Amino acid sequence: MKLKITLVFVVLAIAFTYAVFKGNYFSFSFAPKRPVAVTEELSPEQLFDGLKAAVVRDYKGAPLLLADDLFMPQKPVVVHLWASWCGPCVNEVPELIEFAHKNPEVTFIVVSLDEESEDIAKFMKSFPEFDSNRFIRVWDKDNALAKFINADRLPMSAVVRSDRARVQMIKSVVDWNNFEL
Secondary structure (H helix, E strand, C coil): HHHHHHHHHHHHHHHHHHHHCCCCCCCCCCCCCCEEEEEEECCCCHHHHHHHCCCCCCCCEEEECCCCCHHHCCCCCEEEECCCCCHHHHHHHHHHHCCCCCCCEEEEEEEEEECCCCHHHHHHCCCHHHHCCCEEECCCCCCCCHHHHHCCCEEEEECCCCCCCCEEEECCCCCCCCCCC
């Protein structure tokens, strides 16, 4: 009887091992690290008007108004949505910071979708460079801005180049080391 039970467990262990390592039933893979462009029906003017009209806060919870001069013509704008609980978002931040420092002509609006300001504060301790003047930090606690932009996944970036031709929605991790505006 003990031999039969042992054989059953050995067979189950072999089947489980096969399912995990060969069958890919319990595995997952990360998205490739390259931008995926999605065409949206949102013009740069609509994006900027929506950003200016949104009731947003800074990362500490104080009301924040986005001024018109942030959206000057001939100046590229990147609106980047992220959250501290989003692993790909956290992994992307060092490259985004480096890209921002290499491109001083770009306006960066980084939008946190965290629910609590404490989560943002912990994140900022890990990435103090994210708290520099290179970034306009927005907390979209109520997700109104995310709904307006139709953010259905994170990280997500809305890129408006200096020609103002269109808004490029990137609904994945961006390879900021090789990204060109």
